[in-house]
Amino acid sequence: MGYTLCVLGCGTMGIAVLSGVIDSLGAKQQIRSSLEKWESHTSGTVTPVGTPDASTPTRFIACVSREESAKKLRTVFGNLGELGESVEVVASQNVRAVRDADVVLLCCKPQLAHAILGEQGMKEALADKLLISILAGVTISQIQGWVFPSTKVIRAMPNTPCKIREGMTVVSTLPSSESSDTDRAIILKIFSSIGRCRFLEEKHFDACTALSGSGPAFACIFLEAMADGGVMMGLPRAEALELAAQTLQGAARMVLGGGIHPAQLKDAVTTPGGCTIAGLLALEDGRVRSTIARGIQIATERASELGQPAKK
Numbered sequence: 001m002g003y004t005l006c007v008l009g010c011g012t013m014g015i016a017v018l019s020g021v022i023d024s025l026g027a028k029q030q031i032r033s034s035l036e037k038w039e040s041h042t043s044g045t046v047t048p049v050g051t052p053d054a055s056t057p058t059r060f061i062a063c064v065s066r067e068e069s070a071k072k073l074r075t076v077f078g079n080l081g082e083l084g085e086s087v088e089v090v091a092s093q094n095v096r097a098v099r100d101a102d103v104v105l106l107c108c109k110p111q112l113a114h115a116i117l118g119e120q121g122m123k124e125a126l127a128d129k130l131l132i133s134i135l136a137g138v139t140i141s142q143i144q145g146w147v148f149p150s151t152k153v154i155r156a157m158p159n160t161p162c163k164i165r166e167g168m169t170v171v172s173t174l175p176s177s178e179s180s181d182t183d184r185a186i187i188l189k190i191f192s193s194i195g196r197c198r199f200l201e202e203k204h205f206d207a208c209t210a211l212s213g214s215g216p217a218f219a220c221i222f223l224e225a226m227a228d229g230g231v232m233m234g235l236p237r238a239e240a241l242e243l244a245a246q247t248l249q250g251a252a253r254m255v256l257g258g259g260i261h262p263a264q265l266k267d268a269v270t271t272p273g274g275c276t277i278a279g280l281l282a283l284e285d286g287r288v289r290s291t292i293a294r295g296i297q298i299a300t301e302r303a304s305e306l307g308q309p310a311k312k
């Protein structure tokens with residue numbers, strides 16, 4: 001059982017998704033083998049636990065354009081242990097790779113998609129297959145115009161923390177049908193194994209691209225700025241970064257896991273006449289909220305332009 005997943009354009013995001021998925025399969029494999037050992041020890045029989053089903057990818061093909069990038073990728077996946085060996089890395093062999101795959105994850109730059117999907121034989125190689133595009137700003141209907149109608153096109157917007165299985169992925173809603181149920185299972189298996197995954201209508205994709213796709217960059221600016229404040233007040237740099245990162249993670253986890261509203265969390269920290277309110281007012285004087293929110297607005301507007309031909 002299992003199927004072959006091809007990552008078409010395996011750079012920063014292709015590596016993040018692929019290494020997260022391989023890591024999740026490796027973790028399952030470890031659990032499986034220790035359970036098998038335990039069961040054979042206690043009962044003398046081995047019961048297969050969690051054998052890969054049709055929605056689990058078991059073989060991977062990573063495509064790049066340059067041999068130099070392929071060499072680097074072989075090192076990356078070579079270091080991922082036994083399962084890393086099931087990754088075949090190829091340069092300039094897109095059509096052959098797609099032909100050999102069951103599901104294709106399109107991870108190239110938005111402006112290259114048309115040329116890559118237009119390669120001779122690509123339409124045929126993609127026929128009847130599931131094509132998941134993570135491209136910012138390129139719409140489903142644009143992609144459908146470049147492939148045969150039998151290719152099922154969906155969009156996903158993951159982010160770099162997928163690499164450590166702490167990602168946020170938004171997937172475009174699927175039409176309800178039997179074949180969509182299989183596709184939904186495949187998509188959920190990939191993206192839930194590397195973080196949170198939720199379905200949203202495609203009309204929201206530019207905003208999701210800005211908020212969670214670009215979000216790690218915005219969060220890191222805030223994190224660095226907090227650490228800089230600590231350094232300004234005499235903290236060593238490494239400790240300042242640790243304090244800032246763990247504090248952001250803790251606050252985020254309280255909101256996500258504990259169901260606490262950020263305002264509640266902020267109010268609980270803010271002692272009347274204390275230091276937190278003094279810091280908060282200084283931040284508000286700098287229009288921190290509208291600056292961050294406008295950042296998401298501008299990034300959303302820019303995302304919507306990314307799939308369009310460059311202006312002369």
Ligand SMILES: NC(=O)C1=CN([C@@H]2O[C@H](COP(=O)(O)OP(=O)(O)OC[C@H]3O[C@@H](n4cnc5c(N)ncnc54)[C@H](OP(=O)(O)O)[C@@H]3O)[C@@H](O)[C@H]2O)C=CC1
Nearest residue numbers: 009010011012013064065066069107108109110135136213
């Ligand atoms: N970076 C991010 O955080 C996020 C990015 N995205 C989207 O993901 C996509 C990829 O971004 P990112 O990973 O940052 O980009 P990268 O530039 O890191 O990766 C692009 C990859 O495409 C490969 N490539 C280029 N030309 C071809 C070709 N003709 N055939 C096959 N492969 C090719 C490159 O290989 P080579 O090195 O050999 O040229 C490279 O591996 C973009 O569309 C972006 O909008 C979405 C969410 C988050």
Ligand SMILES: O=C(O)[C@@H]1CCC=N1
Nearest residue numbers: 136209210213214306
């Ligand atoms: O900056 C970009 O265009 C891509 C899309 C989301 C994150 N990085």
